[in-house]
Amino acid sequence: MSELTGPVEVVGAGLVGTSIALALTRAGIEVLLSDRSDDHLRTASGLGAGRPVAAGDRPQLVVVAVPPDALGAVIRDALERTDAVVTDVGSVKSRPLAAVAELPGVERYVGSHPMAGSERSGPLAASAALFDGRPWAITPHGSSDPDAVALVEELATRCGATPVRLSPADHDRAVAHTSHVPHLLASLAAGQLLGAPRDHLDLSGQGVRDVTRVAAGDPGLYGQIVSSNAEQVLTLLIDVRERLDGVIVALDRGDRDRLDEVLRDGVAGTRAIPGKHGGPARPSTSVWVSVPDHPGELARLFADAGASGVNIEDVHIDHDPGRETGLVELVVEADRAEHLLTSLESRSWVTHR
């Protein structure tokens, strides 16, 4: 059994590389750094991410965190100059694998991809907490040594992430859906703002800021990423174009049904994204409470429900003018209902179980 004891060499002290180095340092593992840019290397060292690699260093694991176009060459170099396990953290997995698949030592290579980043770049934007609770794709190939796979999975967990194992091809299909196509649509949403008079953009709210945030990312980097995954991205974009055509026709003809279909699919799509903590969206249930029919009681109920820490998703009030109490239905996540009931009962509310 392998165990990650270090040292770990991180090649590329940008946002992701420096964040990995900081996370490993936090975990007590020695980190060796290298970067073509002296600024990046010194900044990362200065931030406490590790020390510059030196002659004679023998890393247990090399993490290649360089832009997509450089991945193949840098992974190859790491396999040749060390006997370490080698992973890369590039956003596309089939292409770098193809570049090294025939090399001696390729059994020591296991691709990976932490699903965390930022529209900012460079070591100054790095954070030891960047990967906490995030998925980290682990993409072994047919000849990957199982011990090497285990070591890269341990890298992910020591950085605070949750490893998710996928084939390189499945990974690339997945990120076309979850990252590359959303990024391109964000770029289109942001780009069309340039056609508006400057003072019209004063009406920008939080919505457009959220939709376009990722489009602020380094265009050189994203050009490389999307191009490296062109085949998967193209398949999806052609489908998106068809649906966009449908919206255009629907608006032109006043066909509300066809527009609603796209909007409803959008709602379903947001619900298909797993919950922040990796689980699926939770089912809801109802909690029933009797509420005296005089002013202030409903406000008191909402305040007490709020104090319980349970998020109220919806409410219905069954009010019969002939009675002195109403029955209030609070809709909450199913696994929070018991806590809400107990909490309300402790504050003297009459609940209906």
Place this chain on the structure above:
Amino acid sequence: MSELTGPVEVVGAGLVGTSIALALTRAGIEVLLSDRSDDHLRTASGLGAGRPVAAGDRPQLVVVAVPPDALGAVIRDALERTDAVVTDVGSVKSRPLAAVAELPGVERYVGSHPMAGSERSGPLAASAALFDGRPWAITPHGSSDPDAVALVEELATRCGATPVRLSPADHDRAVAHTSHVPHLLASLAAGQLLGAPRDHLDLSGQGVRDVTRVAAGDPGLYGQIVSSNAEQVLTLLIDVRERLDGVIVALDRGDRDRLDEVLRDGVAGTRAIPGKHGGPARPSTSVWVSVPDHPGELARLFADAGASGVNIEDVHIDHDPGRETGLVELVVEADRAEHLLTSLESRSWVTHR
């Protein structure tokens, strides 16, 4: 001169109506509520947003906060049954104006639109703070009484928002750019997720969540909004489709330049959005600091710069191995440079002014 003293009648106790009612109540203004749904009305009252409107009430201002398809009829009703100033807070302004433009009393009508919302809906999602610091479009028509315009502007400021005056047509062009087209692209980004195997969505990171967040909004409501502004939205969508075609051709041919153009326009678009506090993006400047060339000093500098509360946007290190100190360039917002210099000097750093 008019002054907003109340009472204000809010018609429609959904997310926006209840939030306005809560904000006005917070400001000490009496609020009268009405809604077709008893649940909504009781929930809003229970939250402390106001009391249900009663016969004999004479509001100073009526705020119509109902779905777009109902706006014309409800504004007309408010003009006919009261002598109050009437505004609506609908997301599109030309169409409701057209519905009431010929009515007697139309000089008392001034459209408006707070640029704040949520992918959630209903009174339970409401907040008195929803409009704090947000723009609120005020869209007088040719016959609007100036006192009525001033009263609606005061509504916006009393709710914590910043009034932005625009013609109804300019407003509708502006929100096509800043709201409706981004929403539709978010819906397309979310909808294409439905084509992915469920476990592939485990790779969803913060990016796709942000891009798609608004697409979770009520499809019935957004169908009405986008349809009400079909002409403006169509013009922009046809341009977006052309650019999407360009991306597809670029990916198909491996034409990196054409892809980069769309990505670069996206970056420029995100920069065109005014800063959160309404101002334009700030210019940057450099602060120079001498740093002794031994371990730990750079980390100490970053820690001290961080303690100053000034965000370091970039760093360059001018390191001459023959000297015992290096010169570090910290790039910061221009109007924060003086504070950073003073702060570093107070911690004994040698700066270069």
